[in-house]
Amino acid sequence: MNFNPEKKTTTIILQVASFVIVSLILWNTNSFFKKFKEEERNKVEIWASALVELESLPEGADPGNLPLKIFQKNTSTPMILVNRDGVVKVSNMPKEAASDTVLVQRKIKQFEGENTPIKINHKGEELATLYYGNSEVLNKLKYYPIALLLIIFLFGAVIYFFFKTNKSSEQNKLWAGMAKETAHQIGTPLTSLLGWNELLKAENINPNITSEIEKDIARLETITERFSKIGSLPxxxxxxxxxxxxxxxxxxxxxxxxxxxxxxxxxxxxxxxxxxxxxxxxxxxxxxxxxxxxxxxxxxxxxxxxxxxxxxxxxxxxxxxxxxxxxxxxxxxxxxxxxxxxxxxxxxxxxxxxxxxxxxxxxxxxxxxxxxxxxxxxxxxx
CATH class of the missing domain: 3.30.565.10 (Histidine kinase-like ATPase, C-terminal domain)
Known part of the structure; x- marks a missing residue:
C-alpha cells in the first residue's frame, strides 16, 4: 500500500545518491591507497640506490650528504636487507628483531606478501635483496575502506529503519483514523435506535424484546467506545x-x-x-x-x-x-x-x-x- 508516492520517489533518489557518493568515496580511497603505495616503493628504491652508491665508493672516499640524508629521512618503512652472504640487517624495526632469526624469517614472508622485494645490483652483480613492509600510515589506510563500509552500512540501516518506522506510523495513523471514523458513523444510527426502542416501550411491546434490543444497543455502544480509543492513550x-x-x-x-x-x-x-x-x-x-x-x-x-x-x-x-x-x-x-x-x-x-x-x-x-x-x-x- 503506497500512502505517499512523492515520498517513495524521494526515498529512491536518496538511495541512488547515497550509492553514487559511496562508490566515489571508495574509488577515490582505493586510488589514493595505490598512489601512496607507489610513492612508498619509490622511496625504498631511492634508499636502495643510495645504498648501492655507498657500497661502490672507494674506501675512505667522502660519500657526501645526499645518501646520508636519504637514510636519515626514511624512518617509517620497516625493511630487512639480506646480502649475498646471508647477513641480515633490519631498519625501522625493534632492536630485538635483529637477533631473533625466527621473527626475521616471519617478517620476510610477511613483507613478500605486502610488496615485491627489491633486488640490489651493481655492475650486473646481485649484492643483496631488500624486503620491505607497509608503513604504519599505509596499514591504517588499508583498513579505512572497511571502516567506511561499516559506517555506510550503519547509515543505511538507520535510513532503512527510519523509513520503515515512518511507514508504520503512517499505517497506524490510517487505521486509527478509520477506527475513529467508524465509531463516529456508528454513533448516528445508535442514537436513533435508542429513540426507537423508547417508542417500542411506549407501545407496550413484549419487555423481553425491548430488553434484548437494549443489550444489543449496549453492545454497539461498547464497540463504538473501543474504536474511538484506538490511536489515543486509554x-x-x-x-x-x-x-x-x-x-x-x-x-x-x-x-x-x-x-x-x-x-x-x-x-x-x-x-x-x-x-x-x-x-x-x-x-x-x-x-x-x-x-x-x-x-x-x-x-x-x-x-x-x-x-x-x-x-x-x-x-x-x-x-x-x-x-x-x-x-x-x-x-x-x-x-x-x-x-x-x-x-x-x-x-x-x-x-x-x-x-x-x-x-x-x-x-x-x-x-x-x-x-x-x-x-x-x-x-x-x-
Missing part, C-alpha cells in the same frame, strides 16, 4: 482481572454455538490490575473468537487465570488446528491472517492493547495439531 483504572475476564467470557458463551464447550477456571479469587475495561474485554473476545475460528465452530475453549510472582497470568486455550512454530511471532503483525476474508487486524490490536496500553506481554505459549495456548501477563496493581 485511561486505566484498578479492576479485578478475574471478574472482567469472566464477564467477557460469559458474554461470548451465551452467544456462541452449542457445539463449543466453554470452560473457565481461576486459581485465585481476585487479582487487582490496572485495566481499561472496554479494551481488555476486547482482547478476550478477539482471542476467544480466534480460537472458535481455528476450531471451525466445534471444539473446546477454556480460560485459566493464575498468579505468578507479581503477575496475573491469563491462558486462553482452544482445540483448533494449531499454529506453525515459525509463525508464532508473525501472527501478531498487521495483515497476517489464515482466514480467506480476514483483514489480519485482530491479533495485531490485541498485541497493541496488551503491550502498549497495559504494559503487559502476550505470546503463543504452545501450539500443535491438538490446539493452541495463548498466554497474557499483566503486572498486579499493588
Amino acid at each position: 485511561i486505566l483504572e484498578p479492576l479485578d482481572i478475574v471478574v472482567e475476564t469472566k464477564n467477557a467470557f460469559d458474554y461470548l458463551k451465551l452467544r456462541s454455538s452449542k457445539l463449543i464447550l466453554f470452560s473457565f477456571d481461576s486459581k485465585v479469587a481476585s487479582l487487582p490490575v490496572l485495566l481499561n475495561k472496554s479494551l481488555y474485554q476486547w482482547t478476550i473476545e478477539n482471542l476467544v473468537k480466534n480460537g472458535i475460528d481455528a476450531m471451525r465452530g466445534k471444539g473446546s475453549i477454556s480460560i485459566e487465570i493464575l498468579k505468578e510472582g507479581n503477575n496475573a497470568i491469563i491462558l486462553v486455550s482452544d482445540t483448533g488446528h494449531g499454529i506453525l512454530k515459525r509463525n508464532f511471532n508473525t501472527i501478531f503483525n498487521p495483515g497476517v491472517t489464515s482466514k480467506k476474508r480476514g483483514w489480519g487486524l485482530g491479533l495485531s490490536l490485541v498485541k497493541r492493547i496488551v503491550e502498549e496500553y497495559h504494559k503487559g506481554k502476550i505470546k503463543v505459549l504452545s501450539s500443535s495439531k491438538e490446539g493452541t495456548i495463548m498466554k497474557m501477563s499483566f503486572k498486579l496493581n499493588s
